[in-house]
Amino acid sequence: MNHSRSRRNPTREPDFPTVKPPSPGGSSSGGAGAAMRLIVPLQGVVQGRGGLILGSIIPGALYYFFQLYLKRCRSAKPNSNPPSPSSSSAQLADLSRSSSRSNLSSRGSVGPVRVSARANSIAKPNASPYYIGLEMASEDPYDRFDNPDGIMQLGLSENRLSLDLIETWILENLERSMIGGADGHLNISGIATYQPLDGMMEMKIAVAGFMSQVMGTTVSFDPSRLVLTSGATPAIETLCFCLADQGNAFLVPTPYYPGFDRDMKWRTGVELIPVHCRSSDNFALSVTALDQAFNQARKRGQKVRGILISNPSNPIGNMLNKETLYSLLDFAREKNIHIISDEIFAGSTYGSEEFVSMAEILESEDFDKNRVHIIYGLSKDLSLPGFRVGVIYSFNTSVLAAAKKLARFSSVSAPTQRILISMLSDTRFIQRYIETTRERIKKMYVAFAAGLKQLGIECTKSSAGLYCWADMSGLIRPYNEKGELELWDKLLKIGKINITPGSACHCIEPGWFRCCFTMLAEEDIPVVIKRIQRVVET
Amino acid sequence: MAIETDQQPPVGLSRVAVSETHGEDSPYFAGWKAYDENPYDESKNPSGVIQMGLAENQVSFDLLEEFLKQHSEASIWGNKISGFRENALFQDYHGLQSFRKAMASFMEQIRGGRAKFDPDRVVLTAGATAANELLTFILADPGDALLVPTPYYPGFDRDLRWRTGVKIVPIHCDSSNNFQVTPQALEAAYNNAEAMNIKVRGVLITNPSNPLGTTIQRSVLEEILDFVTRKNIHLVSDEIYSGSVFSSSEFVSIAEVLEARNNKGSERVHIVYSLSKDLGLPGFRVGTIYSYNDKVVTTARRMSSFTLISSQTQHLLASMLSDKEFTQNYIETNRERLRKRYGMIIQGLRVAGIECLQGNAGLFCWMNLSPLLETPTREGELALWNSILHEVKLNISPGSSCHCSEPGWFRVCFANMSEQTLEVALDRIHQFMKRRCDKEKLGHV
Numbered sequence: 001m002n003h004s005r006s007r008r009n010p011t012r013e014p015d016f017p018t019v020k021p022p023s024p025g026g027s028s029s030g031g032a033g034a035a036m037r038l039i040v041p042l043q044g045v046v047q048g049r050g051g052l053i054l055g056s057i058i059p060g061a062l063y064y065f066f067q068l069y070l071k072r073c074r075s076a077k078p079n080s081n082p083p084s085p086s087s088s089s090a091q092l093a094d095l096s097r098s099s100s101r102s103n104l105s106s107r108g109s110v111g112p113v114r115v116s117a118r119a120n121s122i123a124k125p126n127a128s129p130y131y132i133g134l135e136m137a138s139e140d141p142y143d144r145f146d147n148p149d150g151i152m153q154l155g156l157s158e159n160r161l162s163l164d165l166i167e168t169w170i171l172e173n174l175e176r177s178m179i180g181g182a183d184g185h186l187n188i189s190g191i192a193t194y195q196p197l198d199g200m201m202e203m204k205i206a207v208a209g210f211m212s213q214v215m216g217t218t219v220s221f222d223p224s225r226l227v228l229t230s231g232a233t234p235a236i237e238t239l240c241f242c243l244a245d246q247g248n249a250f251l252v253p254t255p256y257y258p259g260f261d262r263d264m265k266w267r268t269g270v271e272l273i274p275v276h277c278r279s280s281d282n283f284a285l286s287v288t289a290l291d292q293a294f295n296q297a298r299k300r301g302q303k304v305r306g307i308l309i310s311n312p313s314n315p316i317g318n319m320l321n322k323e324t325l326y327s328l329l330d331f332a333r334e335k336n337i338h339i340i341s342d343e344i345f346a347g348s349t350y351g352s353e354e355f356v357s358m359a360e361i362l363e364s365e366d367f368d369k370n371r372v373h374i375i376y377g378l379s380k381d382l383s384l385p386g387f388r389v390g391v392i393y394s395f396n397t398s399v400l401a402a403a404k405k406l407a408r409f410s411s412v413s414a415p416t417q418r419i420l421i422s423m424l425s426d427t428r429f430i431q432r433y434i435e436t437t438r439e440r441i442k443k444m445y446v447a448f449a450a451g452l453k454q455l456g457i458e459c460t461k462s463s464a465g466l467y468c469w470a471d472m473s474g475l476i477r478p479y480n481e482k483g484e485l486e487l488w489d490k491l492l493k494i495g496k497i498n499i500t501p502g503s504a505c506h507c508i509e510p511g512w513f514r515c516c517f518t519m520l521a522e523e524d525i526p527v528v529i530k531r532i533q534r535v536v537e538t
Numbered sequence: 539m540a541i542e543t544d545q546q547p548p549v550g551l552s553r554v555a556v557s558e559t560h561g562e563d564s565p566y567f568a569g570w571k572a573y574d575e576n577p578y579d580e581s582k583n584p585s586g587v588i589q590m591g592l593a594e595n596q597v598s599f600d601l602l603e604e605f606l607k608q609h610s611e612a613s614i615w616g617n618k619i620s621g622f623r624e625n626a627l628f629q630d631y632h633g634l635q636s637f638r639k640a641m642a643s644f645m646e647q648i649r650g651g652r653a654k655f656d657p658d659r660v661v662l663t664a665g666a667t668a669a670n671e672l673l674t675f676i677l678a679d680p681g682d683a684l685l686v687p688t689p690y691y692p693g694f695d696r697d698l699r700w701r702t703g704v705k706i707v708p709i710h711c712d713s714s715n716n717f718q719v720t721p722q723a724l725e726a727a728y729n730n731a732e733a734m735n736i737k738v739r740g741v742l743i744t745n746p747s748n749p750l751g752t753t754i755q756r757s758v759l760e761e762i763l764d765f766v767t768r769k770n771i772h773l774v775s776d777e778i779y780s781g782s783v784f785s786s787s788e789f790v791s792i793a794e795v796l797e798a799r800n801n802k803g804s805e806r807v808h809i810v811y812s813l814s815k816d817l818g819l820p821g822f823r824v825g826t827i828y829s830y831n832d833k834v835v836t837t838a839r840r841m842s843s844f845t846l847i848s849s850q851t852q853h854l855l856a857s858m859l860s861d862k863e864f865t866q867n868y869i870e871t872n873r874e875r876l877r878k879r880y881g882m883i884i885q886g887l888r889v890a891g892i893e894c895l896q897g898n899a900g901l902f903c904w905m906n907l908s909p910l911l912e913t914p915t916r917e918g919e920l921a922l923w924n925s926i927l928h929e930v931k932l933n934i935s936p937g938s939s940c941h942c943s944e945p946g947w948f949r950v951c952f953a954n955m956s957e958q959t960l961e962v963a964l965d966r967i968h969q970f971m972k973r974r975c976d977k978e979k980l981g982h983v
Contacts, residue, residue: 113806119833123836192602242551370548386628387626387849398551399555405560406701410845413847413851
């Protein structure tokens with residue numbers, strides 16, 4: 001069994017000979033290694049060449065023996081974690097804890113060489129219920145026939161309702177669209193060779209057209225203002241890299257999509273400042289609250305670079321109206337900051353209101369457009385998360401110039417672009433797809449919300465998205481985050497349904513849950529309701 | 539776009555956005571612009587600029603096309619399309635298992651079975667550019683450094699440094715020993731960094747080397763591995779050209795060196811690979827990190843969320859790379875054709891009076907034009923580069939953009955064009971050399 005051991009950097013303690021780490025072979029070599037660790041430092045002490053050297057060796061040796069003693073005491077536990085003398089002990093503790101536990105069998109796993117601080121924080125097991133629930137549900141997925149006792153996944157906002165339409169289109173059109181040339185002659189260089197790393201122009205034109213179509217053709221998008229990325233995840237990270245320095249912050253209304261914490265902060269070093277919205281005004285965004293948050297940040301010496309809104313909202317599912325968008329623009333102008341509008345659910349609407357994009361507002365008014373940037377992608381509205389297509393749409397030429405160059409780190413695959421160019425250009429199919437999807441989402445929403453209502457669970461009035469925002473505050477005890485997480489845990493482990501607790505979305509009020517319903521079939525809804533009922537009635 | 543008030547400064551951007559670290563103002567990229575403005579075309583623009591600055595492999599497209607024609611079911615998810623749904627929804631950062639297996643076995647095949655690769659250690663990224671950046675994020679903190687032997691791929695300045703905030707400290711190599719890395723050069727670079735108070739986190743080598751076009755000898759790999767072990771730092775081996783070695787026996791991967799040591803101390807080693815060069819598919823955006831370190835594998839996998847490969851592409855390539863007959867034939871044929879091309883360009887240059895470094899791999903040769911320099915300086919080199927670009931209409935890469943310590947060396951790519959185009963390029967070089975020779979003779983008379 002591999003022991004984690006304290007790493008010593010030979011260059012910092014010159015009179016200590018380097019002790020090689022035990023080989024990953026087995027416990028016998030580990031024993032020899034331990035003996036070595038005792039003998040060699042002793043030799044160093046005995047052979048010390050002078051008072052000064054002895055003066056530095058002996059305390060070091062004593063300290064080292066002390067550690068060895070501690071280590072021996074803990075050597076029975078596989079997760080032993082001896083304190084390290086080096087400066088970055090917290091990081092080393094992480095390193096040894098995770099690597100000693102994770103891999104005992106395969107070669108070369110435990111080693112003293114360090115990874116970066118950034119990597120250390122990412123390597124920690126993810127504590128958010130959002131990720132825990134996703135993982136558990138994916139390990140034991142419910143299937144009506146093959147695994148009826150599995151976990152039903154209502155924590156992932158994926159739309160499976162209209163994949164049949166896309167399947168049919170692919171079957172009828174794929175071969176021609178992907179590689180076949182105009183004259184039937186196979187020509188691979190159109191997809192094999194280097195393409196512009198921010199997306200082929202044909203693809204940008206097709207995506208710009210799709211965005212316009214999906215948002216109701218009330219606004220048009222200029223292909224030259226698009227940068228394509230491998231999903232919306234890198235799109236938002238790239239924008240953060242362009243708009244903010246490490247330590248700067250974005251104001252984000254709560255509740256918000258749990259993924260933002262990872263996507264926007266991990267590598268950029270940017271902070272997110274929550275701006276709390278409440279059920280009393282239907283979780284509407286208030287400029288007063290934004291202003292307060294901005295001023296508090298300033299007092300703390302934290303520089304706010306922008307506001308991030310998601311419209312339609314995730315996890316609520318409401319849409320921002322024109323007045324709100326105008327006031328946001330006024331606020332941003334007053335503070336001279338950016339607005340990032342994540343509009344990835346723009347096409348997944350089912351209410352009576354029409355979606356209004358930031359782009360539409362800017363088209364009609366004389367605002368400073370340089371501060372507005374839109375995020376989009378094909379994962380939700382077109383149900384193709386696997387294909388990895390995200391969009392940064394900006395009116396700021398400097399941002400576009402930087403984002404274009406950064407897109408090389410997350411480019412869209414060329415053969416995938418070819419297929420999508422073909423599909424998105426088939427505007428008749430796209431129109432049919434958009435309309436059908438909307439109907440199906442609406443049907444599911446109505447059935448699902450009604451089912452929850454039978455249990456006395458109300459949802460906020462929403463008109464978009466692939467989920468509903470359910471008020472289960474009456475079912476949690478005590479009325480706080482702990483009570484909420486207990487209910488979440490029971491629903492996951494006993495009820496076998498994964499829904500996302502509001503605390504994972506930074507909601508200030510306990511008891512709210514996001515329930516995604518577009519991964520289910522209509523027949524599954526009564527099953528979900530029954531399972532919730534079973535849990536809440538115990 | 540109206541700005542609301544005159545007094546208000548424009549809304550600010552980040553340091554990353556305004557920095558020059560993307561390097562796109564260097565000659566390496568300026569040559570590309572000249573090409574874009576006046577690209578050579580055999581029939582439509584025979585006097586245009588021939589692009590010899592792009593390391594792209596076009597010599598084996600026919601093999602790929604043949605495969606795709608005969609295996610169209612690879613692109614339509616099986617004859618019954620039932621796999622499409624799963625594929626369209628698949629965004630797991632572990633990547634398609636079938637694809638990882640296929641990548642691991644392809645990497646084994648390229649190394650003639652001399653090293654084994656575990657599919658569970660393969661982390662997928664959208665291209666090697668992303669893989670190198672991702673590894674840098676993981677192995678080093680802002681302000682730390684990676685040691686990189688010169689001359690090196692100009693893109694590293696951007697890929698390793700731009701967003702990461704990590705520095706590159708060069709390991710100087712020169713022509714006295716064919717630009718090989720020496721233990722003295724390694725120590726010097728490390729001490730250089732220490733003197734500047736910069737913490738070295740690893741060494742990054744490219745094997746086979748870009749721009750040299752040579753494989754690193756086994757003894758040198760051993761020395762480098764010993765060095766990083768002594769210093770307790772990482773080793774990244776970018777083996778993106780491993781399938782482009784003209785003779786299989788001449789390539790030794792770091793994986794082989796590790797296996798000979800029973801993988802002792804391997805947790806500091808990470809290999810980068812991609813299908814952009816060997817398989818000629820840069821447009822597909824397929825890269826991988828292969829790490830012997832569990833923590834790096836876990837972290838890299840999570841971080842790969844920012845750079846996932848399209849599931850459709852993974853599926854298509856899984857099918858192609860699992861076809862052992864196809865891959866074996868492809869690897870051998872590709873190797874042979876590149877060898878032939880290399881022979882052609884070396885011969886053509888020799889006839890024109892130009893010598894190159896003896897190469898055995900890659901899509902380019904490392905040409906020595908130092909006798910032609912007006913002054914043996916970087917300026918002299920750039921002046922020569924400029925006249926080659928504008929008079930001879932060839933875009934080649936000056937050694938200074940690769941941080942070469944000796945002026946006068948140029949990287950010339952030969953695999954991104956047809957044989958006819960290469961002949962035209964060689965002819966132009968021949969004429970250019972002839973003109974210079976004649977001018978000199980006149981000068982002496």
